Amino acid sequence: MRAVGVGDDLARPLFDDLAREYGTRYGGTPEQVREELLRYPAEEFTAPGGILLLLLERGAAVAGGAYRRYDGTTAELKRIWTHPAHRRRGLARQVLAELERRAVGAGYARLFLTTGPRQPEARHLYLRTGFRPLFDVSADPETIGPLAFEKDL
Template identity: 60%
Template sequence: MSSTLTVERAVLGDPRTEPLIRELTHEYVTRYGPGGHEEMARHPAEEFVPPHGLLLLLLRDGEPVAGGAYRRYDARTAELKRMWTGAEHRRQGHARRVLAALESAAREAGYRRIFLTTGWRQPEAKGLYLAAGYTPLFDVTEQPEESRPLPFEKDLAAAAAAGKAPLR
């Protein structure tokens, strides 16, 4: 029996987002200490709802396996937040699928650019964004400084013009 993957919109507080919040908070606290709780509380839920924000879940047979969100950074820029893949579902391309869906939705919402930061203790996230065509706003050849975020950006209009628009 094959499983079905679907991408669906959700809102924080939806029971399906509970694994995302629980596991992402655990991941942040494990990697960065108590400040991980602060990061998860930094942005209120209403920042991740249309028209300026969005939260997506990748569901396998109705159960969340990955997710991510964006919020308004400025009038032309969406800020990517809350990227998550369940521990038992990693290395299967799920984060890349969520990222592509978020990029497409942000472009449809009128954003021209995506900005994000990831942590210096998240090399897998750094690799994902580099592989997905994001421009690092830091020197990738230098060892990242402890506790310094790693910023990235992507020009959504240029990606679409180059024929690299994400597939749904």
């Protein structure tokens, strides 16, 4: 696991793949989606308030995720990602566990995140890892919009 900057070359696969995936699921060109992914200032994902972590295998990013300050006691998780060739190996769980550990170390007491309604894999991951849904889980996700979750640390 390595902390990197948003502009680090090691992070490029994360942003490129998320741009393709979100564009496919929600519409928009990879360039448009990439612009949205990079809308937050890079310094929000650096210590002490934030971090961008990559799980490396043979020197290449295979999974990653980030958090940034949401409020005085809450970190907001962002950009949770696993390379398509490495899915179903539990790597996202490893990334989440490390982000949680580091958020505690940074003084956060709570995590918050949103995911899209067309990302059932993410929804299931968060439910399986102890996040509380802040929406009606029996409702059609498409009628809700972003699906919000929280977790006390």
